[in-house]
Amino acid sequence: MIRAGVVGATGYAGAELVRLLSGHPCVRLAAVSSVSFQGKPLSEVYPAYYRLCDMVCGTQEEVVAQSDVVFAALPHGLSQELAKECFEKGRAFIDLGADFRLENEEDYREWYGGTYLYPELHEASVYGLPELFREAIRGKKMIANPGCYTTAVPLALAPALKNGLIQKDSILADCKSGVTGAGRTPTQNTHYPELNEGMSAYKVASHRHTPEIEQSLSHVAGEKVKVIFVPHLLPVNRGILATCYAKLTDSVTMEQIRDAYGEAYGGEYFIRLLPQGRSADIKNVRYSNFCDISLHIDHRTNTFIAISAIDNMVKGAAGQAVQNMNIVFGLDETTGLRIVPPAF
Numbered sequence: 345m346i347r348a349g350v351v352g353a354t355g356y357a358g359a360e361l362v363r364l365l366s367g368h369p370c371v372r373l374a375a376v377s378s379v380s381f382q383g384k385p386l387s388e389v390y391p392a393y394y395r396l397c398d399m400v401c402g403t404q405e406e407v408v409a410q411s412d413v414v415f416a417a418l419p420h421g422l423s424q425e426l427a428k429e430c431f432e433k434g435r436a437f438i439d440l441g442a443d444f445r446l447e448n449e450e451d452y453r454e455w456y457g458g459t460y461l462y463p464e465l466h467e468a469s470v471y472g473l474p475e476l477f478r479e480a481i482r483g484k485k486m487i488a489n490p491g492c493y494t495t496a497v498p499l500a501l502a503p504a505l506k507n508g509l510i511q512k513d514s515i516l517a518d519c520k521s522g523v524t525g526a527g528r529t530p531t532q533n534t535h536y537p538e539l540n541e542g543m544s545a546y547k548v549a550s551h552r553h554t555p556e557i558e559q560s561l562s563h564v565a566g567e568k569v570k571v572i573f574v575p576h577l578l579p580v581n582r583g584i585l586a587t588c589y590a591k592l593t594d595s596v597t598m599e600q601i602r603d604a605y606g607e608a609y610g611g612e613y614f615i616r617l618l619p620q621g622r623s624a625d626i627k628n629v630r631y632s633n634f635c636d637i638s639l640h641i642d643h644r645t646n647t648f649i650a651i652s653a654i655d656n657m658v659k660g661a662a663g664q665a666v667q668n669m670n671i672v673f674g675l676d677e678t679t680g681l682r683i684v685p686p687a688f
């Protein structure tokens with residue numbers, strides 16, 4: 345059994361990791377940590393885990409000492425020291441935050457205000473979006489796990505971009521996120537009366553996921569790609585809906601598009617290409633690691649529209665992290681993740 349530990353287990357991403365790891369057939373949840381709830385059982389923080397995970401929250405050091413793989417579910421900026429400790433002790437390390445996601449330190453400085461404390465760790469780490477970069481992940485032990493928008497948008501657009509079916513300078517990603525994406529600490533925007541029955545954009549064309557989305561799409565395209573990215577907060581608990589637009593290159597047909605997506609994703613268990621005429625819906629992927637994608641053309645304006653739906657807590661965080669762990673440990677990628685989403 346793989347001994348897995350979660351640092352930051354009391355946050356939403358950490359708690360979701362605990363849920364998935366507890367049901368994983370090859371994993372024993374070895375230790376969980378928290379600062380605010382140290383000494384308390386996790387089931388006291390999240391009563392849903394009563395009698396299922398009554399493990400007491402310990403320290404970060406205890407997690408590292410007792411685990412073969414350490415998952416970090418900490419706010420941005422707190423993972424680098426922990427990564428170093430894991431690296432030195434030979435632990436696999438999977439970071440759900442952004443500290444290792446950007447390849448260019450200048451981008452990290454600009455968008456997160458931080459620096460790379462240990463450049464050799466950044467060299468050793470790899471961006472963990474398996475459906476696009478699987479071969480690079482194999483054999484690595486330090487994984488930068490992408491977040492929600494940065495999973496949903498590249499998956500929606502990659503095959504069209506790779507096959508030259510869309511104009512690279514015309515990409516627009518209009519995204520909606522469930523409120524768990526903002527984490528457990530309440531803010532005025534996420535306060536029920538202010539959120540409920542409303543919907544608004546935030547960080548319009550200035551969100552720090554922009555360089556990360558561009559990094560993935562540029563790798564796929566083989567040249568620098570820019571996107572206009574506008575996120576919105578949706579008054580639901582879970583889900584990312586990414587509606588992505590781009591101008592088609594000359595005389596591209598839906599058949600060509602479906603061929604390209606079929607070829608790229610036909611063998612991908614977690615990507616469900618929807619039949620023509622259907623539209624991706626966050627309701628149908630809840631609690632699962634699926635990414636549903638629907639494909640559309642607006643013939644009047646020669647525009648391609650790809651819509652992807654994921655559960656931000658699963659394919660956008662904890663599920664993808666477990667998928668990466670499966671790759672690192674040579675397991676079938678779907679182990680512990682063959683979850684059937686509820687029908688309603």
Ligand SMILES: NC(=O)C1=CN([C@@H]2O[C@H](COP(=O)(O)OP(=O)(O)OC[C@H]3O[C@@H](n4cnc5c(N)ncnc54)[C@H](OP(=O)(O)O)[C@@H]3O)[C@@H](O)[C@H]2O)C=CC1
Nearest residue numbers: 352354355356357378379380417418441491525527528661
């Ligand atoms: N929510 C989501 O949909 C997604 C989140 N992520 C990423 O996952 C990470 C965690 O996010 P999320 O779970 O939403 O955030 P939460 O705010 O819900 O949880 C944060 C966690 O970090 C711990 N923590 C906070 N400050 C410190 C500190 N100074 N030292 C040690 N531990 C600390 C908290 O523990 P305690 O207070 O108990 O000590 C808590 O367990 C972030 O990097 C986020 O960007 C990635 C993809 C999606």
Ligand SMILES: CC(=O)N[C@@H](CCC(=O)OP(=O)(O)O)C(=O)O
Nearest residue numbers: 440441442491492493521525526
């Ligand atoms: C609704 C909401 O606030 N969402 C978060 C993104 C959550 C996420 O995916 O976190 P990463 O930054 O780790 O990728 C945001 O917009 O910053």
